[in-house]
Amino acid sequence: MSYMxxxxxxxxxxxxxxxxxxxxxxxxxxxxxxLEVLRSFARESDPTVVLLSSGQGSAAYSEHSFLARRxxxxxxxxxxxxxxxxxVYLKTVTGLERVEVIYSRISDTWLDPLVFHRDxxxxxxxxxxxxxQGTVAVINAVGSQLVDDRALLPFAPTLxxxxxxxxxxxxxxxxxxxxxxxxxxxxLNDLAKFIVRPLYGERILSPDEREPFDxxxxxxLRREILANPAGFVAQPRGSSALTLCFESGKPxxxxxxxxxxxxxxxxxxxxxxxxxxxxxxxxxxxxxxxxLGGGSKDxxxxxxxxxxxxxxxxxxxDAHPPSRHVTSRVAEAFxxxxxxxxxxxxxxxxxxxxxxxxTEELNPTERTLYxxxxxxxxxxxxxxxxxxxxxxxxxxxxxLTFDVADSGSVVSAxxxxxxxxxxxxxxxxxxxxxxxxxxxxxxxxxxRRAEQAESRQAxxxxxxxxxxxxLVAQFFGVAQTTMIADGGWRFCEIGQRIERAVITANALASxxxxxxxxxxxxxxxxxxxxxxxxxxxxxxxxxxxRVYQMRIEAGPVLQMLWQNPMVPRSVNRCLSHCLDxxxxxxxxxxxxxxxxxxxxxxxxxxxxxxxxDQLADAEVEKSGRVAISQSELVTRIDHMLxxxxxxxxxxxxxxxxxxxxxREADQxxxxxxxG
Amino acid sequence: xxxxxxxxxxxxxxxSAIEAxxxxxxxxxDTATQRVLSHRxxxxxxxxxxxxxxxxxxxxxxxxxxxxxxxxxxxxxLVVETQPPQLPAEALEVTVAEARQLFSSVLLDYFDYLQPTxxxxxxxxxxxxxxxxCSLG
Numbered sequence: 104m105s106y107m108x109x110x111x112x113x114x115x116x117x118x119x120x121x122x123x124x125x126x127x128x129x130x131x132x133x134x135x136x137x138l139e140v141l142r143s144f145a146r147e148s149d150p151t152v153v154l155l156s157s158g159q160g161s162a163a164y165s166e167h168s169f170l171a172r173r174x175x176x177x178x179x180x181x182x183x184x185x186x187x188x189x190x191v192y193l194k195t196v197t198g199l200e201r202v203e204v205i206y207s208r209i210s211d212t213w214l215d216p217l218v219f220h221r222d223x224x225x226x227x228x229x230x231x232x233x234x235x236q237g238t239v240a241v242i243n244a245v246g247s248q249l250v251d252d253r254a255l256l257p258f259a260p261t262l263x264x265x266x267x268x269x270x271x272x273x274x275x276x277x278x279x280x281x282x283x284x285x286x287x288x289x290x291l292n293d294l295a296k297f298i299v300r301p302l303y304g305e306r307i308l309s310p311d312e313r314e315p316f317d318x319x320x321x322x323x324l325r326r327e328i329l330a331n332p333a334g335f336v337a338q339p340r341g342s343s344a345l346t347l348c349f350e351s352g353k354p355x356x357x358x359x360x361x362x363x364x365x366x367x368x369x370x371x372x373x374x375x376x377x378x379x380x381x382x383x384x385x386x387x388x389x390x391x392x393x394x395l396g397g398g399s400k401d402x403x404x405x406x407x408x409x410x411x412x413x414x415x416x417x418x419x420x421d422a423h424p425p426s427r428h429v430t431s432r433v434a435e436a437f438x439x440x441x442x443x444x445x446x447x448x449x450x451x452x453x454x455x456x457x458x459x460x461x462t463e464e465l466n467p468t469e470r471t472l473y474x475x476x477x478x479x480x481x482x483x484x485x486x487x488x489x490x491x492x493x494x495x496x497x498x499x500x501x502x503l504t505f506d507v508a509d510s511g512s513v514v515s516a517x518x519x520x521x522x523x524x525x526x527x528x529x530x531x532x533x534x535x536x537x538x539x540x541x542x543x544x545x546x547x548x549x550x551r552r553a554e555q556a557e558s559r560q561a562x563x564x565x566x567x568x569x570x571x572x573x574l575v576a577q578f579f580g581v582a583q584t585t586m587i588a589d590g591g592w593r594f595c596e597i598g599q600r601i602e603r604a605v606i607t608a609n610a611l612a613s614x615x616x617x618x619x620x621x622x623x624x625x626x627x628x629x630x631x632x633x634x635x636x637x638x639x640x641x642x643x644x645x646x647x648x649r650v651y652q653m654r655i656e657a658g659p660v661l662q663m664l665w666q667n668p669m670v671p672r673s674v675n676r677c678l679s680h681c682l683d684x685x686x687x688x689x690x691x692x693x694x695x696x697x698x699x700x701x702x703x704x705x706x707x708x709x710x711x712x713x714x715x716d717q718l719a720d721a722e723v724e725k726s727g728r729v730a731i732s733q734s735e736l737v738t739r740i741d742h743m744l745x746x747x748x749x750x751x752x753x754x755x756x757x758x759x760x761x762x763x764x765x766r767e768a769d770q771x772x773x774x775x776x777x778g
Numbered sequence: 779x780x781x782x783x784x785x786x787x788x789x790x791x792x793x794s795a796i797e798a799x800x801x802x803x804x805x806x807x808d809t810a811t812q813r814v815l816s817h818r819x820x821x822x823x824x825x826x827x828x829x830x831x832x833x834x835x836x837x838x839x840x841x842x843x844x845x846x847x848x849x850x851x852x853x854x855x856l857v858v859e860t861q862p863p864q865l866p867a868e869a870l871e872v873t874v875a876e877a878r879q880l881f882s883s884v885l886l887d888y889f890d891y892l893q894p895t896x897x898x899x900x901x902x903x904x905x906x907x908x909x910x911x912c913s914l915g
Contacts, residue, residue: 185797185842185844186799186842186844187842187844188826188842189826189828189840217799217801217840228797228799228842229799229840229842232801232828232830232840235830236828756846760796760846761844
């Protein structure tokens with residue numbers, strides 16, 4: 104339907120003078136009319152109506168997106184909806200919102216995995232039960248796609264007479280259903296005279312006018328029909344509509360078809376939109392569908408003399424502004440885009456720093472002390488038992504940059520970020536998306552060649568890593584400049600800061616043990632080298648100098664990276680930024696909101712109240728005589744890391760998967776079992 | 779005969795599941811040869827359940843669990859009383875040819891039951907077993 108409207112708009116823009124001499128009916132109002140009808144199916148006076156799409160994989164996605172925008176209703180996918188107590192809810196970051204009407208644009212067979220295709224990921228499990236209970240209206244009704252069945256065409260006049268008590272005005276298209284033995288015989292005896300098509304869809308089995316119908320083609324066609332005759336119909340060649348097109352000034356004949364749109368407003372009240380989607384095939388082709396080479400054009404219905412032009416186009420009423428609610432799926436995709444981008448950036452800058460350090464003149468002591476730090480500090484891997492390969496060699500770092508099979512590599516993190524962003528591409532600005540495309544193309548070409556010389560590998564690694572970390576930073580800058588700072592985008596920044604806090608906390612936790620081992624005044628130099636390595640990898644050595652203007656010592660380093668309110672890498676600063684983002688995105692407070700904010704504030708208070716300086720000094724005085732398991736510093740940092748990791752669950756439960764909204768905040772989330 | 783039946787299903791997931799949707803066909807219908815005296819489906823954790831009757835006349839329980847969980851248990855307890863079927867003696871007097879005629883006249887009523895399903899495809903073990911007993915004209 105969007106093509107019908109878009110064709111009219113294009114026509115009016117390109118050939119405005121064409122409209123001067125004719126009075127034609129307007130179709131600009133069609134989406135509003137449709138919304139009115141959709142709303143009328145709800146019991147509530149102000150229902151939530153959504154358009155259910157199969158997502159970007161669908162060829163008609165632009166149509167879904169256009170219609171949703173013009174009707175001002177949320178464009179959702181199966182995963183956005185949830186069935187609870189026989190009602191359908193939309194998962195939004197502000198909570199669950201009851202849905203009364205669903206305008207479904209996915210095939211019935213994928214609508215509910217409990218009833219239809221079990222492996223459907225597009226549908227909503229339990230939806231059909233809600234339809235049975237009458238708590239939701241799905242339009243068009245389940246089963247109505249039956250009318251697309253071409254085998255019903257021969258019966259159209261009978262159906263019209265029986266159900267409507269009227270005689271059809273137009274003749275039906277002569278159609279043979281090949282499941283019937285007699286009809287099949289007629290068609291198979293003279294196959295060249297027919298066009299054979301499946302019962303559903305745009306496919307045409309018969310060769311078109313551009314190719315000869317030879318014996319080989321006929322045999323193949325016959326074989327395909329006989330394998331499943333009931334799945335096909337045949338229509339005589341020459342029965343499809345023709346139109347005249349001008350190409351290079353010459354008239355040419357083309358096949359065309361019209362798709363007419365109508366709204367049933369209950370009972371006999373039917374509204375046929377005064378226009379059509381007219382699809383035109385390429386020369387000599389039968390295919391009018393756009394995915395098979397067809398084009399489309401504007402179609403007019405003239406206003407007859409004395410006929411009323413119909414009401415003037417109305418505007419969508421102010422009472423129904425477009426939904427402000429950001430769905431949880433969109434927020435989640437933004438969140439993971441942020442997390443993976445930050446992971447890619449942190450890892451890439453660490454690798455770039457290591458490559459740079461390798462070319463510097465490090466003395467053997469520095470080298471031995473630096474290397475263990477590198478391996479420990481990299482961002483944590485998913486999965487508790489995942490082990491990272493050593494990155495002490497150029498080949499190891501090359502792998503960690505370019506190996507798609509390694510889930511902890513820069514390329515994997517960048518890929519996951521772009522996959523998440525791709526699923527919400529319509530929410531990103533073009534500028535932000537093009538920055539991400541550049542990040543993706545950075546790793547597009549398969550560059551992993553084992554035989555490459557180490558020096559060549561090191562150069563490639565360093566260049567790609569430097570470039571990647573720049574592009575990620577650029578993405579956030581570009582996005583902040585060009586995008587609406589709505590609830591969705593904020594989750595990208597929240598994801599970025601959570602990831603950064605986790606990486607900082609993990610870097611500190613994983614290096615503290617070796618710091619404790621090298622405690623005592625005698626090992627002061629070794630400790631300083633290790634601390635310097637940590638700061639360099641986290642990109643904070645200059646920041647440290649600016650903040651403290653003194654030698655690198657454990658107390659101040661810990662203090663800066665946990666508590667400092669200005670240092671971008673500090674956990675405190677990351678958490679404060681998340682709090683800012685949450686408070687701004689949540690005007691009204693929900694359970695999830697309160698719980699998350701309280702959790703982040705409690706963690707921030709705890710890390711601010713910890714006297715890191717004193718804890719670190721205590722370790723130095725012990726001079727490594729105390730077992731690691733008894734070190735108060737190690738216990739404290741491990742605990743803080745766990746708590747930082749837990750923030751993810753708070754955010755995820757509170758906004759993304761709705762574990763909070765359905766329960767009182769004080770109840771445990773994991774339901775206990777008795778017996 | 780009276781049967782006391784307990785049927786339990788216990789799902790334990792390796793990780794935690796966030797959403798679960800189930801349709802339980804655990805309620806036998808009352809027929810000429812069986813009567814359900816008592817019946818209760820318990821779900822742990824306790825979840826609101828709704829019912830509908832499917833196209834074959836089976837009562838179906840539907841419930842959704844939308845909170846994180848690692849276990850889900852369904853316990854079905856029922857007491858059923860059965861009676862031996864009373865076979866119409868006059869049916870034995872009908873010839874096979876006549877029976878076929880009668881059967882084809884009511885075929886439409888049984889159409890849904892005769893369709894192949896994923897679990898019972900045409901040409902599978904069930905078809906072979908049928909073929910060993912009677913030849914389907």
